Amino acid sequence: MIDRQKIEDFLYQEARLLDQPDLDTWMTLFTDDGVYWIPGKENQTDPLNHISHVYDDRVMMEIRRRNFVHPRSASKDWNVRCSHIIGNIRANEVTEPAGAIEVTSNQHVVVWYRDEQRVYAYRGIHVLIPADDSFKIRSKRVNLINAEAPQQSLTIYL
Amino acid sequence: MQRIPDRNFDGLVTPTKLHRSLYTDPDIFELEMQRIWGQAWIFIGHDSQVPNPGDYFTTNINHNIPVVMIRDKDHRVHVLHNRCGHKGAKVVEARSGNVRGALRCSYHGWSYRFDGSILKIPNEAGYEGTGFDAKDPCYSMQPLAQVQAYRGFVFATLSPNAPDLETWMGGARECFDNLCDRAPEGEVEVAGGVLRYEHACNWKFILENLNDTMHPMVVHESIVKAAEQYIATLPADAAKERSEAEIIPPFGASYENFENSGITGFDFGHHYDGGKTSIHADYSVDPDYHGAMLAAYGEDRTREIYAFNTHNVCFYPSLTIKCAIQNIRVIRPISVDRFIVETWSFRLKGAPDSMLQRTLLYSRLINSSMGMVGPDDLEVYRRTQEGLASPSNDWVEFHRQYGRDTELDDRIIGGGTSDLDMRTQYKAWKGYMDGSLFAQYAAGS
Numbered sequence: 001m002i003d004r005q006k007i008e009d010f011l012y013q014e015a016r017l018l019d020q021p022d023l024d025t026w027m028t029l030f031t032d033d034g035v036y037w038i039p040g041k042e043n044q045t046d047p048l049n050h051i052s053h054v055y056d057d058r059v060m061m062e063i064r065r066r067n068f069v070h071p072r073s074a075s076k077d078w079n080v081r082c083s084h085i086i087g088n089i090r091a092n093e094v095t096e097p098a099g100a101i102e103v104t105s106n107q108h109v110v111v112w113y114r115d116e117q118r119v120y121a122y123r124g125i126h127v128l129i130p131a132d133d134s135f136k137i138r139s140k141r142v143n144l145i146n147a148e149a150p151q152q153s154l155t156i157y158l
Numbered sequence: 159m160q161r162i163p164d165r166n167f168d169g170l171v172t173p174t175k176l177h178r179s180l181y182t183d184p185d186i187f188e189l190e191m192q193r194i195w196g197q198a199w200i201f202i203g204h205d206s207q208v209p210n211p212g213d214y215f216t217t218n219i220n221h222n223i224p225v226v227m228i229r230d231k232d233h234r235v236h237v238l239h240n241r242c243g244h245k246g247a248k249v250v251e252a253r254s255g256n257v258r259g260a261l262r263c264s265y266h267g268w269s270y271r272f273d274g275s276i277l278k279i280p281n282e283a284g285y286e287g288t289g290f291d292a293k294d295p296c297y298s299m300q301p302l303a304q305v306q307a308y309r310g311f312v313f314a315t316l317s318p319n320a321p322d323l324e325t326w327m328g329g330a331r332e333c334f335d336n337l338c339d340r341a342p343e344g345e346v347e348v349a350g351g352v353l354r355y356e357h358a359c360n361w362k363f364i365l366e367n368l369n370d371t372m373h374p375m376v377v378h379e380s381i382v383k384a385a386e387q388y389i390a391t392l393p394a395d396a397a398k399e400r401s402e403a404e405i406i407p408p409f410g411a412s413y414e415n416f417e418n419s420g421i422t423g424f425d426f427g428h429h430y431d432g433g434k435t436s437i438h439a440d441y442s443v444d445p446d447y448h449g450a451m452l453a454a455y456g457e458d459r460t461r462e463i464y465a466f467n468t469h470n471v472c473f474y475p476s477l478t479i480k481c482a483i484q485n486i487r488v489i490r491p492i493s494v495d496r497f498i499v500e501t502w503s504f505r506l507k508g509a510p511d512s513m514l515q516r517t518l519l520y521s522r523l524i525n526s527s528m529g530m531v532g533p534d535d536l537e538v539y540r541r542t543q544e545g546l547a548s549p550s551n552d553w554v555e556f557h558r559q560y561g562r563d564t565e566l567d568d569r570i571i572g573g574g575t576s577d578l579d580m581r582t583q584y585k586a587w588k589g590y591m592d593g594s595l596f597a598q599y600a601a602g603s
Binding site for chain 2: 038040041048049050051052053054055059060062063064066067070071072073074075076077148149150151152153154155
């Protein structure tokens with residue numbers, strides 16, 4: 001039985017951490033083998049044999065969150081603030097891994113960076129594992145609607 | 159055509175400094191598009207992007223001139239102006255694909271063979287007796303002035319006076335050889351798609367940065383430190399054999415390390431750092447790959463191929479390649495303060511998939527707009543673009559180790575932390591801009 005309210009609460013909690021942003025807490029939402037993926041093209045099936053914008057496991061998240069606050073990273077001198085709006089949430093139980101729930105959502109993210117305001121739009125696919133009356137993220141896939149377009153620097157997870 | 163006032167180039171570029179207007183003046187940008195991008199051999203694509211007859215790939219050869227690379231039924235690769243001979247519409251709009259039969263304009267239906275010649279004009283009777291001649295090449299999709307390939311890398315030039323491609327590449331073509339020889343089958347092919355990265359600054363900054371070895375330990379200090387800090391949290395017996403652990407730390411290599419890698423410059427502005435060693439020299443060798451290399455080349459030749467290790471090889475002005483990584487970056491200017499970088503990755507034919515996966519890991523980690531190296535490079539380019547608006551000093555200097563470069567027959571070599579790369583590319587910049595660079599070849603044509 002899928003508890004939609006719990007799933008929505010979890011997505012909003014994640015979005016809030018990215019909005020602030022608080023990457024240290026955000027990455028604790030992932031399972032130890034969790035991955036975060038922004039594919040480089042529509043309908044990409046393979047993260048290793050085709051280019052992606054980002055494909056991070058926990059180790060890369062550990063490095064990225066430290067780099068994000070490092071005083072000697074010039075691109076991080078500019079604060080980044082985000083506003084996620086989440087809609088069109090659908091949830092289905094899946095068998096791989098056992099007990100997991102696949103959640104799809106549409107996410108619009110307004111990003112403030114370098115005195116500019118930009119909009120990203122993506123279809124998110126979260127694979128969530130029930131844990132402690134909430135969830136852990138086994139994988140988060142960010143399908144940007146403009147994945148193939150020239151991109152500007154992005155210093156934050158979406 | 160737009161009439162652009164000419165310049166006194168001796169007054170803009172000296173052996174040790176250049177004028178800030180090179181980065182900020184829109185008229186100079188337009189002149190660069192005509193005289194550098196309009197004369198030099200420009201990288202169009204790799205022939206593996208168009209493996210079958212009718213396969214095409216489109217790009218611009220400078221900031222706005224559209225071209226299409228297409229393979230014909232005899233398997234020859236052409237680079238054509240992407241302009242209908244009739245009203246001028248672009249004939250091919252998609253970035254890549256396959257056309258069956260003929261190229262067809264979407265406006266009035268004129269169709270063309272894959273070599274650009276006219277195949278059919280609808281309702282052609284209306285032209286009878288009008289003086290129109292369908293065989294006049296001006297009504298075809300015209301080929302570029304010259305098109306040549308080296309080991310599958312296709313270049314074209316808008317200039318009939320450019321020397322042949324191999325002459326133009328000079329000794330730097332050894333780097334294409336090294337890239338391809340790293341494949342057990344001696345060939346590479348484009349694989350794994352492309353990243354496009356928009357840069358809000360002048361196009362020359364990235365070429366200057368490629369072999370600027372005084373910047374990595376400053377600009378990329380944070381990623382090296384972040385990785386070190388994380389590794390320090392791991393228990394002593396934790397597995398640390400990850401490719402990232404080989405890719406990231408060399409960005410923090412010492413001045414001495416970079417000095418020892420050396421810089422080599424060539425005619426026409428090409429340059430690379432490394433050779434005997436580079437920041438990619440200490441990568442581990444995949445045992446399956448090594449086995450395939452030994453089987454193909456034998457021990458001595460395999461070691462020789464590995465031993466030539468460059469960092470970035472710049473084919474001025476449109477291309478930079480990484481032989482040891484097997485990726486390339488393609489530069490396309492848009493305006494005086496905007497350009498696009500494309501990162502393409504290559505498969506070494508006959509090598510295990512792990513090699514392509516490492517190439518893609520590198521592209522993603524370092525060259526992506528969401529990577530941990532590229533955005534810091536772009537940030538300092540943008541600060542330079544903005545800082546150069548200041549009238550406090552009209553000049554940008556590049557004195558490092560000036561007077562200590564060594565001239566050999568076909569190249570100039572110098573210290574790895576020298577500004578030899580700057581001297582090399584701006585000598586070519588001036589030669590293109592004042593018309594002297596190809597003058598000897600024009601006289602002979």
